[in-house]
Structure formats: C-alpha cells, structure tokens
Amino acid sequence: MEAVRVTDSSEVVFGATDAILPPRDDREVVAFLTQPGPPRQLAERLADTVGLRTTVHVLPDGEAAKELEAVGDIYDVLASSGLGRHDTVVGVGGGAATDVAGFVAATWMRGVESVLVPTTLLAAVDAAIGGKTGINRRGKNLVGCFWLPTRVVIDLELLGRLPEHLLAEGAAEALKAGLLADQAIVDEYATSGIRADLEVVVPRAVAVKAAVVGDDLTEHGRRAILNLGHTVGHAVEILGPMSHGAAVSVGMVAAAVVSNARYGFDNAWLTALLFDLGLPVAAAGVSLPAAMDLIARDKKRTPEGIRMVLMRAVGDPVVDVVTSDELEIAMRAIGLS
Numbered sequence: 001m002e003a004v005r006v007t008d009s010s011e012v013v014f015g016a017t018d019a020i021l022p023p024r025d026d027r028e029v030v031a032f033l034t035q036p037g038p039p040r041q042l043a044e045r046l047a048d049t050v051g052l053r054t055t056v057h058v059l060p061d062g063e064a065a066k067e068l069e070a071v072g073d074i075y076d077v078l079a080s081s082g083l084g085r086h087d088t089v090v091g092v093g094g095g096a097a098t099d100v101a102g103f104v105a106a107t108w109m110r111g112v113e114s115v116l117v118p119t120t121l122l123a124a125v126d127a128a129i130g131g132k133t134g135i136n137r138r139g140k141n142l143v144g145c146f147w148l149p150t151r152v153v154i155d156l157e158l159l160g161r162l163p164e165h166l167l168a169e170g171a172a173e174a175l176k177a178g179l180l181a182d183q184a185i186v187d188e189y190a191t192s193g194i195r196a197d198l199e200v201v202v203p204r205a206v207a208v209k210a211a212v213v214g215d216d217l218t219e220h221g222r223r224a225i226l227n228l229g230h231t232v233g234h235a236v237e238i239l240g241p242m243s244h245g246a247a248v249s250v251g252m253v254a255a256a257v258v259s260n261a262r263y264g265f266d267n268a269w270l271t272a273l274l275f276d277l278g279l280p281v282a283a284a285g286v287s288l289p290a291a292m293d294l295i296a297r298d299k300k301r302t303p304e305g306i307r308m309v310l311m312r313a314v315g316d317p318v319v320d321v322v323t324s325d326e327l328e329i330a331m332r333a334i335g336l337s
Contacts (some may be wrong), residue, residue, distance in 0.1 A: 004203070006210045007217070010148040012129060014203060020115055020153045021050060026086045027113075031078055032056045033101045035065070035093035039119045042158075043092040046117070055081040065096045066135040074104050088113040094120040095127030095244060099141070102133035106147030114149045121162060121170020121198070122245050124154045125177060125205040130213040130226075139297060140234045146218050154206070156198050167194050168278040169245030175277070176228050176248065177205035179270075180317050181212075186273075194277050225317045228309040229255055232331060234298060235291040236283040249279035254330040258322055259310040261329075284335035288328065291336055295327065 004012045021027070030052050034043035040058050047054040057077045059065035083089070089112060091101025098116045105114035118124040129152060134144030159170075171194060178185025182204050188196045209226065216223035233251025236242055242250070253274065256267035271281050295306055305321040312318060 002203070004206050004210050006130065006213055007148060010131065010150060010152075012152040012154060012206050012210065014154050014156060016155055016157075020046060020090065020117060020151065021088065022113075022115070022151050024086075024113075027052060027088055029053045029055075029081055029083045029087040030090060031081055031083050031087070032090045032092055033059055033074060033097060033104065034091075035059055035097050036061055039093035039097065042117070042119065043090070046090070046092065053081070055083075059093070059097060059100065063096055063136060065100050066141075068135065068137065071100065071104060071135055074100070075108065078104070078108055083108070083112065085109045085112055088115055090115045090117065091128075092117045092119065093123070094118070095123040098123050098128040099132075099134050099144075102131070102147050102149060103135055103144060105149075106133055106145050111147065114147065116149045116152045118152065118154060119158065120166050121159050121202070122166075122173050123170075124159060124202055125170060126173035126209065127244075128152045128154075129206055129209045130223075131217065139294065140238055148217070154202060156202060159198055159202065164194055164278065169243055171196070171277050172229070172245040172248040172252070172274070172279055174201050174205040175273070176226075176252065177208040179252075179311060179314055180225055180228060181208045181315055183314055186314055189277060190273060224307065224319045225309050227307075227319075228252060228311070228317060231255070231295060231298065231306065231308045232291070232327075232334070235294040236286050236334075236336075238294060239286045239290055240283055242280070242283065246280050247283075249274045250281060250283045250334050253281045254334050255308055255310055257330040257333045258308060258326050259312070261326070262310060262320070263312040263318075265311045265313065282335035286336050288331050288336040291331055292324070292327065 002014045032043040089105040091098045116128040118128040131148035134141030229248040229251035232254040233247040237247035256270045259265035260267040308322045
C-alpha cells in the first residue's frame, strides 16, 4: 500500500481496509470504536479479520460520541475487555469517531496504540490525520491532547462511494489544504466540482497536513495555519448547529473577508467556489454576540487577542491577531446578527 509518513511513528496508508494493524507480536486485544450504520458493518468485518480477541463498541452518532458520558462508557468497555498497554484501539467512522478513539487511546492506561480507519472524506483528509484528539465540554474539542495514531488506513474506493453531501463536507477541509499549500487541489475542485478526482485530492491533502504536522506536532508554530476557517467556524458549528465541514466553509468565507481587507485576497472568488461545491457561505440566524462569546473562549485566543488564519494568496497563509471590529465585520458578512 502507498504510504505517507507523518512522523517516524505515524503513517497514512492508501489501499483496501483488509490489513489495518501495523505488525507487532505482543498485541492481544483490539477494541473497535465505531458509529451506527455502514461504519459498524465495516468495524465488525475488520474485527473478524485481525485474528485476536476483539470487542466492537458502537458510539452514539455524531458529536454525541464526544460527550463525557459516552467516553466513560468506552472506558468501561475497555476495562471489561481487558485491554492493556500493549493492545490497540481502532476508530472506524467519521471525524467524531476518530477524535474520540484517539482521545480514549491517549488516556487509557496513560496511552495505548491507536489505529484509525476514516469512512468519510472529512475524516480522511483532516480529523484522522495529525494526532489531535478531543472531546467536547462547554465548547468544541476543549478537552483533548496530542496522540498520533500509528497508522491511518484510507480506502479511496470506499470514499468514492460516498453521497454528495458527505463529499461536500470533506471538500471544505480538502480545499482548505489546497488553499494553504497546494494549488493543484484548488484547481481540481474548480475544474471538476464536487466530483473531483479523489485520487488527486486525498493524497495531496493528506501530504499537506502531514508536512505541517511533521514540522510542528503540538501547534507551537506553523501548525496553526491548519485552523483556516476554524476561528469563526467552531462558533457557528456549535450555535447553528452546523456540521463541521459546513461550518469550516462559512468560517473560511469570514476569514477571506478579513484577508481581503488586509491583503487584497479575492474573497468573492473563494465564496463562489465554496457555493459551487454545495457548501454554505453564510450562517443566517446565528447570534453574533453568542458567537463572539464562544470565540473569546476558544483555544486559539492568546494574550494579544484572537488569532485568525488569513490568506495573502493561495499558498501564502498568515496567522494574525484580529480586532473585535474586524471579527464583527466578517461575521456580519456571513449573516450573523
């Protein structure tokens, strides 16, 4: 299988999901954490192939999987299964499943191996890559840690069978990677729309994120550029409520408005491209004061103020502190009031 290295201990492989576990002799128990529907069916099939003692635990769907009560249930399952420090947690599903699987692996017995099998485009190009884990408590991913999976397995044929609304979800994060560092991704979406060639988009988007994460695992520097669209996006995701990809799309529109004012970036072009991909470009009905309050408590704030990833041009991002007035103008531009 083709592979992309994130670090010496973490790889992303592209191919069928038949061989998901990295070779190791001491592994005895594998716990699969998954979501209802097709991810559960895949997890059960994978559990039958590993030749070890397994358990399959079905999480609540969506962001409900990332609540403390759901995480506590997972710990009970791991305890009952006898999963030890030499064993493995496998997350099978979308971004919520990979987020919580990584968090549980990082915190069970102070850290066990995790392997992730993303079943959505969004998870494949973003959530499963780079070792950010998190659960929700009074905000999006406010409880979390960095814990790299030893392997992420991406099945492009599986992703190619996704319905268009899930392809659009993932397109927001894939296009983000292109805006940050790969014009070819942007060109593919501009030319082919939502049915862009995943054999072009996915490996290139993964390579962008892997290169950034490899330079800055714990986000003390360059990794912050991966938050393009997330400063405002996380707020509208919670308040909308909106799905993550939809919220990132709206957040990128807001960031582009500020980028246009500061650097002359063509925000109208980006807004039109996102709209053509079937992604929202506004969040009408979301309260501006409530969004400002959430942003003020976001992880991306600093003593100097709120940081936002802005664009001088495709391939030329910059992390800047923005003023409250700039944030308000950007949020009014996406329909907040």
